[in-house]
């Protein structure tokens with residue numbers, strides 16, 4: 001008790017701390033228990049100080065962006081949740097080549113719109129991905145045949161000891177929805193994208209085309225966390241789920257979307273437990289019918 005009072009007091013000297021924050025407010029699927037300490041990160045100095053306190057008291061650190069690829073369990077998150085809000089954008093024009101350095105908290109959709117207005121092309125593929133740059137870098141987010149790995153020049157992060165490091169594209173060890181950040185205690189601060197000069201109208205057309213495709217195929221009117229499962233190496237997971245007749249299958253208010261079998265939606269008051277039970281049912285049925293093991297794309301946090 002004394003410890004948690006000290007922790008709160010020390011953290012509060014740095015910035016505003018929210019105690020027992022309801023994490024369902026911070027996830028796109030609108031599910032999640034409470035986080036012990038929830039902190040918005042607006043600058044790097046505060047981040048460094050907070051990391052020192054986490055080390056002093058041995059409190060776990062969890063990082064979130066826009067919460068669009070995570071499922072937080074019903075008993076919540078012990079320790080500190082850092083919501084990264086660094087949003088600066090710096091543009092460096094080198095003739096046709098344009099380097100855009102962007103803060104990890106910047107929303108990908110917002111960045112895509114700003115770049116389109118400046119006739120900078122290359123991020124159209126991501127214009128409907130509802131995450132932040134930090135989340136997109138860590139996940140190697142992608143759509144319509146492209147991934148962040150195709151546009152990243154380098155990324156700067158802070159390790160949990162407060163050291164700042166920059167890694168090149170190659171050092172991200174990009175794979176499908178996988179990067180080195182999966183195994184790193186690191187907070188992504190900013191990334192530099194390698195883009196080019198383009199035509200604003202053409203960029204807008206492409207973005208609109210992708211957004212229309214999403215509207216038609218994804219249940220964007222219901223809370224969800226994107227594709228629940230990863231694509232298989234030699235199969236499309238959503239197709240197998242559909243062939244199992246699982247569209248509309250539910251546990252409580254967690255439901256396999258009728259529109260896209262790869263998405264589990266929160267159709268009301270679903271709990272993380274409901275979602276996880278449904279995930280197990282889906283995995284089991286796909287395995288029994290097709291002998292394929294399917295893997296979660298959504299990351300589970302908390303307890």
Ligand SMILES: Cc1cc2nc3c(=O)[nH]c(=O)nc-3n(C[C@H](O)[C@H](O)[C@H](O)COP(=O)(O)OP(=O)(O)OC[C@H]3O[C@@H](n4cnc5c(N)ncnc54)[C@H](O)[C@@H]3O)c2cc1C
Nearest residue numbers: 063065066067068069104131132134135136141142188226
């Ligand atoms: C409707 C919908 C459609 C989607 N479509 C796509 C799609 O087309 N393609 C695709 O790839 N994904 C898609 N997603 C999933 C999701 O939007 C992406 O994975 C996105 O990149 C996650 O970003 P985020 O900021 O929301 O990250 P979060 O969900 O908050 O976090 C995801 C992971 O990144 C980590 N993280 C976040 N920020 C940082 C940081 N600054 N430093 C270190 N770690 C960090 C978190 O700890 C967590 O491990 C979709 C989701 C939804 C809801």
